[in-house]
Amino acid sequence: MTKSIVCLQPLTAEQQERIQAAAPGYTFTQGDGKNPDLQMLADAEIVIGWAKGIADTLLRPDSPLRWVQSWSAGIEKLPLERFKEREILLTSGSGVHAEPISAVIFGFMLLFTRNLHTAVRNQMNRYWNSDGSESELFGKTAVIVGTGAIGSETARIAKAFRMKTIGVSRSGKPLANFDQVYTTDHLPEAVSQGDFIINILPITDETKQLFNTAIFSAFKQGSYYINVGRGATTDTEALIHALNRGQLRGAGLDVFETEPLPQNHPLWTMEQVVITPHSAGITDQYANRIVNIFTENINSYLSSGTPSLNLVDYARQY
Template sequence: MKKRKIVITQKLDQSHIEQLKKVIPDWELIVGKDQEIWQEHAKDAEIIAGWKKGLEEYCLDPQAKLKWLQTWSAGVDKLPLEKLEARNITLTSANGVHAYPISETIFALMLGLTRKIHTYVRNQHSKTWHHAHMELEMHEKTVGIIGVGAIGKETAKLAKAFGMTVLGVRNSGKPVEYVDEMYTPDQLHLLLPKCDYVVVTLPHTKATHRLFGAEQFSQMKSTAFFINIGRGEIVVEDDLVQALKEGTISGAGLDVFETEPLSKESPLWEMENVIITPHTSGSTEHYNQRVVENILIPNLKNYLEGATPSINLVNYVKGY
């Protein structure tokens, strides 16, 4: 009898491979990043963990055996969602893996802009000793977290260590620990004028596409900083550039962009009030461990028992 097959399109430590083998000792386990490793197995795989360019032609073939796809990323907006849904493929994401590293990046950007670290780094390169009109501090300010999921909750928790007032936005509007006031997306205009920092942690969906444009930036304080670690498509980038140029907002910390890599022609590169990171806010030494141990293995155990994997089960209608 032919063995059931799982393909993992990532490079894993041997310890993680052994953990998986204990759960599925009778399965064929294929592990590797390179297409040459997984391409001949993708069509026969019942489970695939990690989405790669080129997978679609194999796993969505009419003869493909795929039943469950576990992504290695939190966002699923780059996947062929309609095709996956049409084939009734269970989809789970790596949401939650990033709470620690991304919340750290958020605070690095907030503190960097507040305490002018980016300015001082530039001055260091030119050996310039200049005060740079340093005057701001972050303690006891107000932060608005747009999207209070796992990342937003951790960010709110850290904000409390700075004595900050935390405002949040989530679809349900239900209260969350560490968040002082919760709003729904249609109340964004009520939240923005109150914030010294606006932090976007949303996924990219039809509902969040180009959510932040000129109107939203005009509702923010002129002294406010805008942080986006969600997805670039949530922001109308030209409107953001204009808001930064005209002083509608004070500055921005950006990890994601409408087009990536960010074009060398983008004015954002040269702006003194902008800090850019190359979509690395979720990077961490513990990434694979958290995906394997906290998501993939528990979901795999459920799957083997005939249940639908429940951790980070994606709702195709909502897009996350």
């Protein structure tokens, strides 16, 4: 039987050719995640992307499936327990978001320090006004919770603004461009120092509603909260309370516990909040970066049987 790779996300002809060239001996098929062909998927050894309604076909006892390359960095919506039971290799799209999401992070920070969010609203009302509270990033402290590819790129850029950078990670391991890195159990101490607290965490059992009332109470008075990780890492009611009582001066939010954010949600009407529709990671370079990850991984998969980049540890859920 011919070995098969099926991609469920649209790729250009050039991108398809790159995958085919990297995987001699395999057939490559461009599938459709919105209307998946189960007969075609039934013979796949490697699948790029995922779709609703395909799990029973791909995870049946006699399936040849051995490896799934996720199209996203987040993997919480995939059937992880079934993957684990079947010993399916899973690699994430971690790393594809570093450039676009770090740009959104600094977009939020610059909006707040220069009051550009209020300037846009004033412009809509033809209202010429400044309250004189404009500031700058120089000398400010960014606490970056999650020091992976996005966090590391954010810290690198922050140094160009001559900011102090504090990281928070499971290991607390020192990293380039971070002045200090705390372990997660020291999160209250870390956030108490931040002018900007930037949440880039994935959703796991450990991170669910990690940002709760106790953590927001530890924030420096008048600081800003930015969440570009996962909405479920934050207790939204606790966030609103921190905003209402002035503990937080503002928040830049790309992700929410419920998406889309309901039209009657109070966050919509809070002038100190800037909302983007879970779009921070969107970029016209996305597919190219996934293909880069996949082609490097297929080389190691063919030589050793295991992809080398972004291999998910099911115990850690990332």
